[in-house]
Amino acid sequence: MMHSGGYARGSRIGVLEILPWLVAIAAFFLLPEYLSLGARILIFILFTLSLDLILGYAGIITLGHSVFLGLGAYTAGILSVKAGIHDPFLQLIAGAAIGAGFGAITGAVVLRTKDLTQLMLTLAIAAIMMEVGNKANWLTGGADGLPGVQVNPLFGVFEFDFIGKTGYVYCLVVLFIVWFFVRRMVYSPFGAMLTGIRENTARMHALGAPVYKRLLVVYTISAGIAGIAGVLLTQTTQSVGLNVLSFEIAGDVLVMLILGGVGRIYGAFVGPTVYLIAHDELAKQFPEYWSFGVGFLLLIVVFFARGGILGLIDKISARVRKS
Amino acid sequence: MSALATPALETQMLCKAFGALTVADDINFRLEQGARHALIGPNGAGKTTFVNMLTGALPSSSGRIFMNGEDITTMSQAARTQRGLGRTFQITSLFRSLPALDNVAMGIAEREGVALRMWKPASGYSAIRDEAMSHLEKMGLRDEALTVVRDLPYGKQRLIEIAIALGLKPKALLLDEPAAGVPSIESGRILDVLAELPKDIAILIIEHDMELVFRFAERITVLVQGAVLTEGAPDQIANDQRVRDVYLGEGGHD
Numbered sequence: 001m002m003h004s005g006g007y008a009r010g011s012r013i014g015v016l017e018i019l020p021w022l023v024a025i026a027a028f029f030l031l032p033e034y035l036s037l038g039a040r041i042l043i044f045i046l047f048t049l050s051l052d053l054i055l056g057y058a059g060i061i062t063l064g065h066s067v068f069l070g071l072g073a074y075t076a077g078i079l080s081v082k083a084g085i086h087d088p089f090l091q092l093i094a095g096a097a098i099g100a101g102f103g104a105i106t107g108a109v110v111l112r113t114k115d116l117t118q119l120m121l122t123l124a125i126a127a128i129m130m131e132v133g134n135k136a137n138w139l140t141g142g143a144d145g146l147p148g149v150q151v152n153p154l155f156g157v158f159e160f161d162f163i164g165k166t167g168y169v170y171c172l173v174v175l176f177i178v179w180f181f182v183r184r185m186v187y188s189p190f191g192a193m194l195t196g197i198r199e200n201t202a203r204m205h206a207l208g209a210p211v212y213k214r215l216l217v218v219y220t221i222s223a224g225i226a227g228i229a230g231v232l233l234t235q236t237t238q239s240v241g242l243n244v245l246s247f248e249i250a251g252d253v254l255v256m257l258i259l260g261g262v263g264r265i266y267g268a269f270v271g272p273t274v275y276l277i278a279h280d281e282l283a284k285q286f287p288e289y290w291s292f293g294v295g296f297l298l299l300i301v302v303f304f305a306r307g308g309i310l311g312l313i314d315k316i317s318a319r320v321r322k323s
Numbered sequence: 324m325s326a327l328a329t330p331a332l333e334t335q336m337l338c339k340a341f342g343a344l345t346v347a348d349d350i351n352f353r354l355e356q357g358a359r360h361a362l363i364g365p366n367g368a369g370k371t372t373f374v375n376m377l378t379g380a381l382p383s384s385s386g387r388i389f390m391n392g393e394d395i396t397t398m399s400q401a402a403r404t405q406r407g408l409g410r411t412f413q414i415t416s417l418f419r420s421l422p423a424l425d426n427v428a429m430g431i432a433e434r435e436g437v438a439l440r441m442w443k444p445a446s447g448y449s450a451i452r453d454e455a456m457s458h459l460e461k462m463g464l465r466d467e468a469l470t471v472v473r474d475l476p477y478g479k480q481r482l483i484e485i486a487i488a489l490g491l492k493p494k495a496l497l498l499d500e501p502a503a504g505v506p507s508i509e510s511g512r513i514l515d516v517l518a519e520l521p522k523d524i525a526i527l528i529i530e531h532d533m534e535l536v537f538r539f540a541e542r543i544t545v546l547v548q549g550a551v552l553t554e555g556a557p558d559q560i561a562n563d564q565r566v567r568d569v570y571l572g573e574g575g576h577d
Binding site: 005006007008009010011184185187188189190191192193195196199200202203204205206207208209210211214217 | 378380399400401402404405410412416417418419420421422424425428429430432433434437438439440441442443444445446447448451452455468469487491
């Protein structure tokens with residue numbers, strides 16, 4: 001079964017759904033030297049989750065999702081470096097609001113189109129924003145970015161340290177809260193309706209659904225979540241640079257989602273984890289050829305596991321159950 | 324049915340042209356309240372085009388469309404559906420990877436205006452589930468409610484089309500070849516279902532199966548090359564020489 005939710009099936013949280021959280025908590029205690037990589041994984045899970053909402057559930061194709069991550073990241077950076085606002089939660093709220101706002105504005109245009117046109121529009125918007133980030137030196141620091149971002153200790157107590165303990169736990173808690181909301185949304189009538197649009201848009205029109213408005217709602221929510229991921233990225237690395245707006249990140253997040261499995265929430269957990277760990281290991285072993293390894297991984301998935309890693313696990317477990 | 328009552332659907336001089344090709348030519352048509360009306364005509368007569376203009380899936384080139392006296396000519400498909408215009412598709416159009424229950428519930432959720440709710444699980448909306456279930460039961464699909472639609476035989480998929488349309492509580496219902504492609508063993512079930520549809524729904528059926536048309540319809544409109552050839556009671560149509568020439572004579576009636 002590709003997706004979850006709907007009117008026929010129950011919505012209780014399954015045992016397997018607790019697993020990622022147990023793994024994340026175990027990693028905190030067992031792998032203290034990898035916490036900054038861990039935080040990066042958690043942030044990309046959040047970012048990928050936002051993409052899954054629009055691509056996996058609503059069927060919106062985008063190659064410009066980096067824009068919202070970038071806006072969130074720069075919002076936090078600018079607030080801290082230019083405005084002296086170092087409160088982590090204020091930065092989070094501002095990043096989410098700016099991401100969502102820009103999502104609503106660009107979505108109003110992008111969602112009027114379909115397929116390839118839609119893809120090209122998202123790409124064009126990403127390219128424009130990249131150039132804005134590059135040229136607006138006074139605000140974004142241009143190609144140098146904004147180093148020296150400061151974040152106040154959480155609740156005035158927990159400092160963002162170099163080992164990344166605070167950052168890791170903070171990202172985990174934010175991810176958990178967003179996941180909880182996204183999961184409720186996916187299982188709600190709204191989530192069922194999104195699946196309906198992806199499955200058969202003509203039918204949704206005939207049911208009386210104002211499809212465009214509905215897509216705009218989910219696009220805005222997704223952009224807000226991506227904005228939150230961007231804020232976390234700036235806060236944990238204490239700097240922000242042009243790479244957050246890059247086409248590479250927009251492509252990466254798509255690869256991570258496809259790798260994990262599209263339209264099933266947890267593909268967004270598995271994909272970034274595997275991708276970023278593979279990336280990290282391959283970069284250590286073969287500093288010059290690591291992208292070859294990542295490409296090879298993707299080829300395997302596309303040829304042999306169209307539903308991503310989770311799709312492959314589904315297939316194997318179905319076969320085991322049969323025999 | 325009084326001819327003076329406001330019709331459920333009415334078109335005035337409705338036209339559609341694709342470039343030089345006219346597929347709907349000054350169609351004046353009335354679907355009376357509670358009617359059982361059939362639209363027949365040879366292949367390519369423009370029947371589905373006409374239905375698509377009624378539902379708003381296709382914009383008309385000129386002319387006007389009224390629903391219960393209200394001008395709906397420029398209204399969106401969604402707005403027409405919300406005003407009580409239902410349809411089924413000639414080619415089955417379902418949510419193929421979803422269970423039958425979800426297919427029907429999705430429309431009820433739109434009708435009830437809950438489709439934007441994001442918190443409570445869909446499966447917790449028991450009124451919607453129960454109603455979807457009752458529509459499926461009417462189609463004799465109780466046991467298939469949880470089956471993914473693509474795994475069901477085609478005849479049952481056609482019945483789900485009708486169940487979805489009924490879930491929208493339409494005042495006027497357009498059935499585009501409800502029995503198309505269904506083996507005759509299963510089409511009997513569809514006929515039974517059609518006969519049992521609530522009397523207050525005005526129904527326009529497009530159908531090639533003449534046996535079905537003459538059993539079901541109280542009034543028949545014949546469309547040829549985008550224009551209305553004639554309209555009348557079934558026995559009038561059956562005895563009309565022009566209709567026989569263009570349509571029935573071509574082996575439709577067997």
